[in-house]
Amino acid sequence: MIYDVVILGGGPAGLAAAVEAKNGGAENVLILERDRELGGILNQCIHNGFGLHTFNEELTGPEYAERYIQKVKDLNIPYMLDTMVLDMHDNGDLKAIHVINEENGYMIIEAKAVILTMGCRERTSGAIGIPGYRPSGVFTAGTAQRFINMEGFMPGKEVVILGSGDIGLIMARRMTLEGAHVQAVCELMPYSNGLVRNIVQCLDDYDIPLKLSHTITFIHGKDRLEGVTVAKVDEKLKVIPGTEEYIPCDTLLLSVGLIPENEITRNAGVVMDNRTNGAIVGELRQTSMPGVFACGNVVHVHDLVDFVSEEAVLAGKGAAKFIKGELDNEITFTTTNGDGIGYVVPQQVAMKNVEDKVTFYMRVRQVFKDKVVNAYIGDQLIATKKEKKLLPAEMVNFKIAKDILAQYPAGEIRFVVEEAK
Amino acid sequence: MKKEMTCIVCPIGCQMTIEEKADGTYEVTGNTCKRGPKYAINEMTNPTRVIPTTVVIKNAMLPRLPVKTAEPIPKGQIFDAMAVINQVVVEAPIKTGDVVIKDLLGLGIDVVATRTMDKC
Ligand SMILES: Cc1cc2nc3c(=O)[nH]c(=O)nc-3n(C[C@H](O)[C@H](O)[C@H](O)COP(=O)(O)OP(=O)(O)OC[C@H]3O[C@@H](n4cnc5c(N)ncnc54)[C@H](O)[C@@H]3O)c2cc1C
Ligand code: SF4
Numbered sequence: 201m202i203y204d205v206v207i208l209g210g211g212p213a214g215l216a217a218a219v220e221a222k223n224g225g226a227e228n229v230l231i232l233e234r235d236r237e238l239g240g241i242l243n244q245c246i247h248n249g250f251g252l253h254t255f256n257e258e259l260t261g262p263e264y265a266e267r268y269i270q271k272v273k274d275l276n277i278p279y280m281l282d283t284m285v286l287d288m289h290d291n292g293d294l295k296a297i298h299v300i301n302e303e304n305g306y307m308i309i310e311a312k313a314v315i316l317t318m319g320c321r322e323r324t325s326g327a328i329g330i331p332g333y334r335p336s337g338v339f340t341a342g343t344a345q346r347f348i349n350m351e352g353f354m355p356g357k358e359v360v361i362l363g364s365g366d367i368g369l370i371m372a373r374r375m376t377l378e379g380a381h382v383q384a385v386c387e388l389m390p391y392s393n394g395l396v397r398n399i400v401q402c403l404d405d406y407d408i409p410l411k412l413s414h415t416i417t418f419i420h421g422k423d424r425l426e427g428v429t430v431a432k433v434d435e436k437l438k439v440i441p442g443t444e445e446y447i448p449c450d451t452l453l454l455s456v457g458l459i460p461e462n463e464i465t466r467n468a469g470v471v472m473d474n475r476t477n478g479a480i481v482g483e484l485r486q487t488s489m490p491g492v493f494a495c496g497n498v499v500h501v502h503d504l505v506d507f508v509s510e511e512a513v514l515a516g517k518g519a520a521k522f523i524k525g526e527l528d529n530e531i532t533f534t535t536t537n538g539d540g541i542g543y544v545v546p547q548q549v550a551m552k553n554v555e556d557k558v559t560f561y562m563r564v565r566q567v568f569k570d571k572v573v574n575a576y577i578g579d580q581l582i583a584t585k586k587e588k589k590l591l592p593a594e595m596v597n598f599k600i601a602k603d604i605l606a607q608y609p610a611g612e613i614r615f616v617v618e619e620a621k
Numbered sequence: 622m623k624k625e626m627t628c629i630v631c632p633i634g635c636q637m638t639i640e641e642k643a644d645g646t647y648e649v650t651g652n653t654c655k656r657g658p659k660y661a662i663n664e665m666t667n668p669t670r671v672i673p674t675t676v677v678i679k680n681a682m683l684p685r686l687p688v689k690t691a692e693p694i695p696k697g698q699i700f701d702a703m704a705v706i707n708q709v710v711v712e713a714p715i716k717t718g719d720v721v722i723k724d725l726l727g728l729g730i731d732v733v734a735t736r737t738m739d740k741c
Contacts, residue, residue, distance in 0.1 A: 246674070246689075247673045248673050258630070258631065262717075262736035266736060266737060350683050352675070352683075378674075396627045396629075397627060397629035397631075397634045405696065588636055
């Protein structure tokens with residue numbers, strides 16, 4: 201059987217993309233998921249705060265996932281669980297997806313269009329190279345989250361957290377509620393990498409200190425973690441000698457960032473963006489390979505799942521248009537990140553596919569107060585977005601109406617942080 | 622008295638300012654929607670939080686069922702609530718929204734399941 205659209209990953213991005221592709225006219229849609237259930241990382245994110253934008257009520261991760269899983273079931277979209285995607289190749293008109301599962305062994309599934317929704321994984325301590333030993337008791341925050349919330353194990357009692365990403369902050373509260381003592385959250389940068397609301401409700405509520413401009417310089421303990429040495433860093437992020445402090449602990453959680461999971465994408469030869477570590481995508485999340493789309497954390501790391509679902513709708517629409525031969529591939533605009541901006545998604549816009557507006561997602565490189573983000577084509581200012589505070593942790597979403605973009609024949613849209621006029 | 626605060630009702634996290642007037646009423650600025658002022662005034666008078674946590678579940682695919690307080694509870698009672706919630710053992714099947722504890726700590730607030738778990 202040849203599928204219209206096959207979706208690689210059954211997290212929130214995959215689920216929303218599947219629903220939209222089906223609603224958009226794709227008949228045979230299939231979701232492939234390596235885990236034992238659908239829902240992706242949301243199954244372990246039991247805290248509330250999801251879906252306020254999508255559903256207008258505050259849901260926990262599993263509740264948010266369940267709404268989309270229900271939509272998939274209502275539309276009778278088939279899915280295969282415990283099924284690992286190994287590789288994807290472009291065979292001209294069809295894509296060949298190589299998968300493996302216990303029931304069928306190795307299989308090749310063919311599809312007219314593919315949507316990549318493999319999400320991201322956590323950086324590990326090896327990747328950032330802290331000196332010292334590698335005793336037990338060192339976990340990524342996401343692993344600890346899965347242990348506590350799904351398997352019911354407590355990783356330890358005296359905890360230090362390195363990195364102030366959202367998962368680290370959420371886990372500081374979670375461990376405290378379950379009776380552990382969180383000594384500190386250490387953040388290398390002079391600002392937090394997590395949402396302000398998580399600092400308020402996860403650290404401040406429980407008097408957990410956030411040590412900004414601090415890092416861990418040594419991990420102590422041979423079999424089980426015994427403690428860590430923490431030190432202050434200067435503006436160049438170099439350790440300031442004499443500021444070292446020993447903190448005894450049996451557990452170290454690392455919340456030092458996420459990396460899009462793109463081995464399949466790279467092997468397939470899809471053109472990547474080294475700013476996002478994801479594929480270069482267009483307004484409907486089409487990649488450089490015709491018929492291959494990507495959305496969610498595999499394209500760029502999102503802090504809010506609501507935006508993942510929003511992006512997935514675009515990819516689902518794109519895939520449905522592609523199989524009907526309605527997708528235009530003439531690129532009108534490219535986008536680029538100017539001063540203060542780290543990256544912009546989408547990197548390309550084909551105006552013929554745009555309905556009423558294009559939403560550009562971007563991250564700033566540092567904390568800015570009372571500045572604006574300006575969009576230029578050439579030296580023409582085309583749109584401005586005011587923000588009281590711009591934080592690297594909080595993705596900016598900048599909507600530009602089709603009418604405004606349509607005034608320009610082509611070119612590069614450049615986003616910059618500037619003084620408010 | 623003036624106080625700066627971040628609204629934590631939704632992940633937008635509006636930066637708000639709340640000012641207590643001489644007549645005891647409050648003025649809130651900086652919010653994007655009407656949930657902001659409600660939160661700010663609560664934070665000054667009776668801060669509350671929703672608690673998401675887990676309870677033990679038997680005969681399900683996983684040993685833990687995620688739950689939450691159906692409404693925010695007073696901040697000062699979070700650990701008392703955890704002590705009660707941690708005593709609970711439920712049995713699959715459970716549906717999202719099923720009441721796991723009725724009237725937690727006499728607050729008139731239930732603890733409810735936040736996912737469906739079939740029997741297996
Ligand atoms: C540990 C962790 C905690 C997080 N906590 C929060 C949070 O608290 N709040 C928040 O808003 N966001 C959180 N995020 C971000 C969150 O991932 C996104 O909001 C959202 O879940 C991303 O959706 P997604 O579908 O793109 O990715 P995921 O949810 O990661 O889904 C990707 C899916 O693809 C599957 N997959 C990957 N590779 C393959 C393959 N080769 N074959 C088959 N299947 C595959 C995975 O098993 C997974 O189910 C967290 C991320 C991580 C990693
Ligand atoms: S004021 Fe409204 S929009 Fe702003 S953070 Fe609070 S709930 Fe969200």
